[in-house]
Amino acid sequence: MKKWMVWTSLSLAAMLAGCNDDGLDAITTVDSNFETGTDNWVAEFAEYDTTTVDSTLTMKFAQTRLPTGLDTSQHAFRIQSTNRSDDMFMYLKKKVTGFVPNATYLVQFDINLATNYPANSIGVGGSPGSSVYFKVGASGAEPARKLQKTFYQFTLDKGQQSQGGVDAIVLGDVANGREDSKYALIKKTNSDKPFTIKANANGEIWLFVGTDSGYEGLTVLYYDRIKVTITEQQIN
Template sequence: MKKYILIAILAAAGLWSCNEDSLDASITVDSNFQSSAVGRDGWIHGYAGYAATADTTQLDTVAATALLPRGLDTTQYGYRILSRYSKGNMFAYLKKRVSGFTPNKSYEMTFQVDLATRYSASAIVDKVTFKAGVSRIEPVTTKLTSGIYAFNLDKGTGTQVGKDVLLSGNITSTNPDSRYYTILRYSNDGQPVTLTSNEKGELWFYAGTDSDYKDTTVFYFDRIIARFKEL
């Protein structure tokens, strides 16, 4: 089945009703990156944690939509993230603004990220942590007076989890070989979490790897999906 990109308000039998005057519906944000280089569906990549003085011998970053690698469906696209910072911890992430919510309204949300990865636990255990969250403010990278490019949300550092993280885990596969496999990660162990939209009726998503691994890390976002119920 072909993948698709969808941002929609679903109103169907068994779900919540929706009309022109209300958003008390099931809202689904579903990004599969199924297109060419323009198929990013509003997602923007970023990097944080590295020094402004880092040169190409220490730092390497590449992010773009690309066909999925061998071992998966190579006719389909994902968002490929490559990162390497030999001098310390670095956060490589995607972010996306979603609008259309009722301003300052509480929602119940479930959040899932599908990753294509080829790493075994023995390769990067305790060195690369996957983190994701949803925020009322935009996730950005800012340059500090210390010369470090920092992430503005509280994601924690390395395996430590900050207050703005809803999903935390790793990018390792249980398979013993180095072929790519798709792994699924769920916020709050698949249970709904409650959050509130900002005054503009927006929420910002982010997802990425918090890495102390000094060598190159490559993985693909295969799908990012969130479902909301207005409370």
């Protein structure tokens, strides 16, 4: 089945006003399937030591086709890295604009991810499937990394590995739901616990999705689709 057409609604002011006049919540949808590009999602890496030789970290990302075993006519955002610090965080981020400054929003992520790591598989430091934790987050501040001595630290509070933080929640791990190492598409959603966030003073919200790794090896993942629904919360 073909993926849905990518589309992004950025909530024009007139549309927002119309929704509010009718007593309805204003909704913005970001829907990226990476068929024509990265849709302004940017890949970054954090929580690793700069004294480690870069070639051993194998940090790479690109728009590419889905891997063999899935529909290779379809595209995805591929990202990979090798965890040498027992805590590599690799993530995609995207800025969305046009919100009411300082207003409160609920953020729901619905993600299709291609992975080939079985649950409880054995690896150095942990399982390639069960010890790589999947996280989603939102903030008025940009997700980034900052250098502290020789270590790149993530600038937001995402928590550590299996734990969430102020700016991120954990949606399980990257296990493929199979007994073997064949690729499968898994779905990740926080529909049962939408993320609450305030837009910043410029009416911007930063979104990010990523993996916090406790597995000391190579992780390769394909983001097949990222859909984010952002709903303004009306104050009565």
